[in-house]
Amino acid sequence: MKNNIFSWIMIFLGLCLLGAGIANILGYINFEIIDTNPPNVLYTFPTSASYRPDELTEYVAYVQDKESKITSVTYTDDLVSVNLEIVPYTQIEHQLNITSPTGTQCKYPDVNIDGIIDVTDVNLVSDHYGEYVDASNDKYDINNDGYIGTDDISITASFVYTVSVKADVTEVYPEGNYAFTIVAIDEYGNLREYTGWFEVISDYTTLKGTWKINDMIVDDGTIINDLLEDEIKLSFIKSSTESIPDSDITVIARVGEQTYALDYLGNGKWERTIKLTKTYTTITLEAYTNTNEINKITVTVILKTQQYPSYGLLLSIIGIALIVSSVVYMKK
Numbered sequence: 202m203k204n205n206i207f208s209w210i211m212i213f214l215g216l217c218l219l220g221a222g223i224a225n226i227l228g229y230i231n232f233e234i235i236d237t238n239p240p241n242v243l244y245t246f247p248t249s250a251s252y253r254p255d256e257l258t259e260y261v262a263y264v265q266d267k268e269s270k271i272t273s274v275t276y277t278d279d280l281v282s283v284n285l286e287i288v289p290y291t292q293i294e295h296q297l298n299i300t301s302p303t304g305t306q307c308k309y310p311d312v313n314i315d316g317i318i319d320v321t322d323v324n325l326v327s328d329h330y331g332e333y334v335d336a337s338n339d340k341y342d343i344n345n346d347g348y349i350g351t352d353d354i355s356i357t358a359s360f361v362y363t364v365s366v367k368a369d370v371t372e373v374y375p376e377g378n379y380a381f382t383i384v385a386i387d388e389y390g391n392l393r394e395y396t397g398w399f400e401v402i403s404d405y406t407t408l409k410g411t412w413k414i415n416d417m418i419v420d421d422g423t424i425i426n427d428l429l430e431d432e433i434k435l436s437f438i439k440s441s442t443e444s445i446p447d448s449d450i451t452v453i454a455r456v457g458e459q460t461y462a463l464d465y466l467g468n469g470k471w472e473r474t475i476k477l478t479k480t481y482t483t484i485t486l487e488a489y490t491n492t493n494e495i496n497k498i499t500v501t502v503i504l505k506t507q508q509y510p511s512y513g514l515l516l517s518i519i520g521i522a523l524i525v526s527s528v529v530y531m532k533k
């Protein structure tokens with residue numbers, strides 16, 4: 202008899218968990234604990250590159266927080282400390298350049314151009330679901346394939362709570378090296394400190410060549426979204442019109458504190474495969490000579506994140522397991 206009471210209590214508990222799990226799956230109950238993750242910095246200008254003084258016209262960041270809104274972004278270097286204000290990306294010279302892993306160029310999905318990608322933008326794209334593109338609805342075709350479909354909605358959704366922020370540069374930067382820090386804070390006070398450095402030189406010339414990641418051409422500010430593999434191939438191909446001999450050129454990639462030398466393959470080509478260890482990785486690619494010919498770009502790679510089962514699904518499974526095991530136990 203005692204065993205029966207115990208089993209009935211377990212069955213009741215199982216039913217409660219199952220009920221709560223289903224209510225969560227259907228959206229009636231929210232188990233999300235408060236936001237504990239800091240924002241991610243997707244792109245900055247300046248970035249870890251070399252500039253002539255007149256190229257430094259604005260401080261820019263694209264910052265995303267998956268869980269809540271960004272409340273403040275500040276930029277600090279050896280000369281200034283400024284608040285970056287939310288502005289539509291259309292008012293920014295240095296724009297984020299979203300690319301799919303297969304090289305498809307995507308639009309920046311702030312479709313209502315208010316400086317923040319949020320549910321409003323997802324809904325605007327969804328409102329045009331199933332339409333073929335003409336002049337009136339082209340801006341909702343985020344992946345530029347001529348049709349407004351689920352991909353356009355999911356790309357927009359994957360950038361929710363991304364803000365574009367900027368301030369104008371008023372200082373004149375003397376030649377030299379500058380370290381900068383961008384601090385982004387979300388609604389729950391989680392803080393991301395993003396650091397980089399840049400060089401101001403007046404007499405550099407561009408070393409002509411092309412950068413590739415996984416055989417896809419990338420430029421400064423390219424962000425590769427939803428990449429499946431965590432190993433990527435980096436390549437630099439010297440332009441056929443560049444007269445500098447290959448032996449004078451050094452090609453490196455910087456990821457955080459790590460520096461990787463790309464291997465020389467001959468015929469003006471360098472290559473290296475590296476393994477990414479984080480969901481968001483900023484890579485600075487630099488080809489240079491010791492006579493100030495430089496080609497330097499910064500790209501960001503976002504790995505596709507795994508989908509974990511929701512709390513609701515987990516509770517439902519535990520609930521069912523409790524009910525089943527209690528019934529089996531009772532029948533013994």
Ligand SMILES: [Ca+2]
Pocket residue numbers: 236237238239240266267268269387391
């Ligand atoms: Ca957060």
Ligand SMILES: [Ca+2]
Pocket residue numbers: 311312313314315316317318319321322
């Ligand atoms: Ca928007």
Ligand SMILES: [Ca+2]
Pocket residue numbers: 342343344345346347348349350352353
């Ligand atoms: Ca599309």
